[in-house]
Amino acid sequence: MTAVLENSTDTSGSESQAGAVSSFQVTLKIRRYNPEVASEPYWEEHTVTAHGTDRVLDALHKIKWELDGSLTFRRSCAHGVCGSDAMRINGRNRLACKTLLKDINPDKPITVEAIKGLPVLKDLVVDMEPFFASYREIMPFLITSGNEPSRENIQSQADRDRFDDTTKCILCAACTSSCPVFWTDGQYFGPAAIVNAHRFIFDSRDQGGTQRLEVLNDKEGVWRCRTTFNCTEACPRGIEVTKAIQEVKRAMITRAF
Amino acid sequence: MPTAPAGTLYRGREGMWSWVAHRVTGVSIFFFLLVHVLDTSLVRVSPEAYNAVIGTYQTPIMGLGEAGLVAAIVFHAFNGLRIALVDFWSEGARYQRVMLWVVLGLLVVTMAGFLPRHLMNVFGAE
Structure with missing residues (x-):
């Protein structure tokens, strides 16, 4: 990313401009927290040079690699697949690796915070364990009974399409940590766990639907959802999270009779 | 758990x-109902006491409060139907x-139907 020439002053040389990406200054206002140094979090600003193709993650890398090595955040694949770098960018949950700086108005300082509702360990890193504990509780694996199958478990295209949307989840916690109910009630299963339950409840091959619905038919289960649609808006994979939760709610009512 | x-x-x-507005209007309506049950039950104490309390409501400030109350109830009612549709309609x-x-x-x-009439009553001629 440093290979791009910064010749933005040379506007006459159209040949060298072709294919060149314009650069600009961007300020990131990051909410830092280090419990070993201070008990309170604080805001810190860094200004870096970025290009039109840069994402928030590139700016964070530049700060960590060139300005302040103590800045701590998670990222693995850096391409929107692993779900490690969910953070609150300009007040909304986003993946830093999927958010282009030019799309979120780089003229003003861009605020970057850890996701809400989970305990912050350091800077942008939160303890994901409560999130994964809820995920494990809904039994995110195929449940079948009877003899071991001797042939393929064939599924029609229509049956596969029924739960296609919820197979896209990457467990980044952007939805769960955008939920106002989850912020105040950490016991709530949260959108991500329900999305992953939906993926199996509506899978025609799965036979554990009743068990899963039983787990979610709880005071802290699907009924906690207040349909604020923050989760749907936050999902970096475009999953219609609230719709999935509502389908689980309705399945609970219709399958009970 | 560390906060x-x-x-x-x-x-x-x-x-x-x-959702925030639904909560705020819901709680406001609840407090109105609390007061409303209390002042209405005064009629069992004595009609004079009831009239005295209701008489104190005949002020412009309470009039504006009533307008706010009606707006809160109307929003809460219509948004409640919206939430019911989000819950039970597949789309x-x-x-x-x-x-x-x-x-x-x-x-x-x-509110356009209600406010002119109401404000005329509150601020209009005696």
Whole structure:
């Protein structure tokens, strides 16, 4: 990313401009927290040079690699697949690796915070364990009974399409940590766990639907959802999270009779 | 559990703010009903006591309060129907934003019918 020439002053040389990406200054206002140094979090600003193709993650890398090595955040694949770098960018949950700086108005300082509702360990890193504990509780694996199958478990295209949307989840916690109910009630299963339950409840091959619905038919289960649609808006994979939760709610009512 | 430090306000969109408004109007209506049950039950104590209390409500400030109360109830009622549709209509989640604008439109229409008459009563001639 440093290979791009910064010749933005040379506007006459159209040949060298072709294919060149314009650069600009961007300020990131990051909410830092280090419990070993201070008990309170604080805001810190860094200004870096970025290009039109840069994402928030590139700016964070530049700060960590060139300005302040103590800045701590998670990222693995850096391409929107692993779900490690969910953070609150300009007040909304986003993946830093999927958010282009030019799309979120780089003229003003861009605020970057850890996701809400989970305990912050350091800077942008939160303890994901409560999130994964809820995920494990809904039994995110195929449940079948009877003899071991001797042939393929064939599924029609229509049956596969029924739960296609919820197979896209990457467990980044952007939805769960955008939920106002989850912020105040950490016991709530949260959108991500329900999305992953939906993926199996509506899978025609799965036979554990009743068990899963039983787990979610709880005071802290699907009924906690207040349909604020923050989760749907936050999902970096475009999953219609609230719709999935509502389908689980309705399945609970219709399958009970 | 260590508490997550508070940062900026989450920038939720229409869905989140309609939920906040639904909560605020709901709690306001609850407090109104509490007072309303108390003042209405005064008629059992004595009609004079009831009249005295109701008489104190005949002020412009209470009049504006009543306008706010009606707006709160109308929003809460229409938005309640929207939430019921989000819950029970299979396409409800997809149209929640449109439905919110419909709710706000109905709120404006209802208040346009109510406010002139009401404000005439509150601020008009004796």
